[in-house]
Amino acid sequence: MEKTIFITGASRGFGKLWTEAFLKRGDKVAATSRNIEAYKGLAEQYGDQFLPIALDITDRDAVFKAVNQAKDHFGKLDVVINNAGYGVFGAVEEVGEKVTKDVFEANVYGTLWVTQAALPIFRAQGSGHVIQLSSVLGVWSLPTLGIYNATKFAVEGFSEALASEVKDFGIHVTMIEPNGYTTDFGGSYSVPF
Incomplete structure (x- = not known):
């Protein structure tokens, strides 16, 4: 059965792999990234089945607009995948304030904003699935x-609570907890010290 999927961080890594697989399967996909140039070939190949959206997930207002844009474009949302984020390498003692705040903005708050934007849509539909990477x-x-x-750990904590809060609305929450996998996580996805 065809699904309508909203996915963040979809221009590379897991997000890109999943976006391409969903499109090949026949799903409709709204794919977000700060730079949508990476989607040019997919947009040409899949037409209205694919909606690329430029998005900085740390901008709460932009997140709500993007999620609603996807819902308006496709008429519904079945799945939201919070994939965007990055790593920080460094001992706890040495990681500075700005780097710490920035990674929390992306990995925690960005994930939270997308989740919060999707929930009213899912509640109104009586169904939906939030997948947290x-x-x-x-x-x-x-x-x-x-x-x-x-x-x-923060994403795990709020998502576990969320699963209990929304289960009676027909909304499911799934955590994906990958171990080491060949992506660019240790490269340009991360901030080294």
Whole structure:
């Protein structure tokens, strides 16, 4: 059955793989990234089945507009995948204030804003599925990844509560907790120290 999917951070890594797989399967996809140039080929190939949206997930107002734009374009939303985010490498003692605030803005608040924007739509429909991309590092920690771990622990915490809050509305919440996988996580996806 065809699904309508809104996915953040869809220009590379897991997001890109999933976006391409969903489109090939026949789903409708609203894919977000700060730079939508990466979507040019997909937009040409899939036409109205694909909606690229430029989005900075740390901008709450822009997030709400983007989620509603996708719903208006496709007429509904079945699945929201919170995939956007990045890592920070460095000992807890050495990671500075700005870097810490920035990664929390993206990984925690960005995920929260997208989730909050989707929930009224899902409640009105009587169905929906929120998929949060966490990490095995949201379950246990590693040295030099403490700040990144903290963001994923936060996503795990609010998502676990959310699952109980929305289950009676026909809304499901799933956590994806991948371990090491070949993406650019240790490269341009991360801030090293």
